[in-house]
Amino acid sequence: MRTVSLACALLLASGVAFADRAMYDPTKTQAAMPLSTPPTIDGVIDLAGGESWIYAGGAKADGTSYWKVVSDLNLDDEIRGGMLGAGTEAPIDDTDLSFQIWAGHDSNYLYIAVRVWDDFIETDSAAAGSANGSTWEDDSVEVFIDGDNSNFPTRDTTGTNPEVVGTGGQYVITANNAYREAEAGNPGYGPNAAWYALTTLRADGTGYDAEFRISMDIIGNPERGDIIGFTVAVNEDDFGGGNQRQLIWVGSTHVEESYGNLVIGPRRYVAPKTSAPTIDGVINASEYAGAEEIAMNTYTVLHNIDYGNDEWPLGDHDFSAWVVHDDEAVYVAVNVIDDILSNDSAAPGTEDGNTWEDDAVEIFFDADYSKDRGRGAGEYEGQYVFTANGAWRDNEANNPLFGENDDWFAAHSVTDSGYQVEFKVTKFALFDVADGSMMGFNISIDDEDVPGENAKIQILWNGFAHVESTYGDLVLSPGGSSVGEWSLH
Incomplete structure (x- = not known):
């Protein structure tokens, strides 16, 4: 998978046009x-x-x-x-x-x-x-x-x-x-x-x-x-x-x-095998060392036009993500750049509320890589959601248990530029997926700006929410991989 680096994002913001098959315009x-x-x-x-x-x-x-x-x-x-x-x-x-x-x-x-x-x-x-x-x-x-x-x-x-x-x-x-x-x-x-x-x-x-x-x-x-x-x-x-x-x-x-x-397509991401990060909602570079950054902005995401328009300024709803795994679980960290945080539909600490109407991160797994035209029939494959105020939703993953020592867990923190969410989804919940396996995978961001209204836009890494055949690929590397040091900005 090719991603946009921080340097590339800065060039995009300056309006410079690129001229090769590895760079986004x-x-x-x-x-x-x-x-x-x-x-x-x-x-x-x-x-x-x-x-x-x-x-x-x-x-x-x-x-x-x-x-x-x-x-x-x-x-x-x-x-x-x-x-x-x-x-x-x-x-x-x-x-x-x-x-x-x-x-x-x-x-x-x-x-x-x-x-x-x-x-x-x-x-x-x-x-x-x-x-x-x-x-x-x-x-x-x-x-x-x-x-x-x-x-x-x-x-x-x-x-x-x-x-x-x-x-x-x-x-x-x-x-x-x-x-x-x-x-x-x-x-x-x-x-x-x-x-x-x-x-x-x-x-x-x-x-x-x-x-x-x-x-x-x-x-x-x-x-x-x-x-x-x-x-x-x-x-x-x-x-x-x-x-x-x-x-x-x-x-x-x-x-x-x-x-x-x-x-x-599809976009593809290779997740290195590492030690488990601490799921506290604060993304530390050392905990995701070796993971390549997925850097998405308004020019490079896929917009869900059912929600709203696809023309927005940089910084309105950009995100970066990293994925790693160990013997127990798959870990996804998402840093969201959002100029206005709004969470009035799903109360903090609640389950299966209307999280899609708030600022939220959604991750999707097609654990058996069946590429179904819907969200899949597997027991706990599907959608895992966590909002910018700590509500969660797993109804579309057939309600696995949520908790630090259960089927899945997530935590968030608010930052100066938006918010961060860290997820842990056990491999048990994902059909005991083996090292070296490939799953369907997607990340979605819901962005609400005005309380009382639905999210103004939904952006995605690859494809459409709840449609497995459109997801990108997630490969669980059997070993660690090495990339340059990175940090959040």
Whole structure:
């Protein structure tokens, strides 16, 4: 797993753009998840019939995606999870224009699915099945890839610049299956070519689905753990003659340095085997020596758009985490940077209250690595929660015993910049997981600022809460590992 160091975080704050597959850009982040079988590219996003889209990045257990761009009249630009394209107006509501994204990969291809809600479909500019027409004037989906994360700084639509088309470019499909690849250097379109895409209008009249398959060869063969530049834009043409609006996940079309971060996932963490830390809610560097820092900020976390928007300043809800283990338990330490602490829903010392409405840390285990589409059926695998005021929740882990000498324990402390939580979860509660084993794992932070209101946002390390198939990987190293000394700042 690649993490962001303190030095990297400082560079992110300064607005410096990075140019390699190991570094995050100061934009937004999502993850493409591995697919064991390739989805059929027929323009139908099958989330009920067993296609592998149900295991892609974005996939929730209810058949929707947590990666989406929707209307929100409470925001200045009226868009949550994305932004307006240049010179366009916000849609009236989600039925006018909104979309969800799924992303998957295997060793040969990157797979992207986009479900568009659009109550008026218009495709009068580019003829059905045609190549390199004026697709931007019709209802269409555009995928942009910077496969080497080189962040070319200026807008480029030439289709001949090797800095752009050498590892990506723009791939477009319209609602009537006209396609455009000129700005990707015309790599070749078709069922057996370098890339392929199809759309299908949904029978209920609410919009259309688009599916893309893009060869890893034409985007520079990124590998698991790499970060590539990526964004999706959707054009809407209601009245013919040209588009009325464009929604985009992040950035500006054809400007690589503005694209989001797509992790070829899942993220992976190797926890060293050490002596047990003291679980007192105070994170001491010596107790987690050898553990690599997971350093997350608003640019590198995955946001749960169901809670709120994904555009926040650095320091509003950042976190760092470390994981170690010994013969008895797995230990997780989380340092949360939060400018406003609010805990009015679950009282201190209480169990199974509404902890998600407060400032809280949640950790998730898929102990048998079953990758279920829900939270799993294992006895004590699931979610463990501790708030910034000392309430806890383990109902979604089937209520193991909480206590210093029981199935799990946690403690917290308030700091000048937020709060810290330390967890101990016994290996007994995690199916007696053995050294060298890999589990599904996730960390989530709930951030409430205003008493009486729900948390304004939920951020995650990898995937979505309570959906095992979206979690990252946690490897329990059979021995200690050595990294440079670290300290909290």
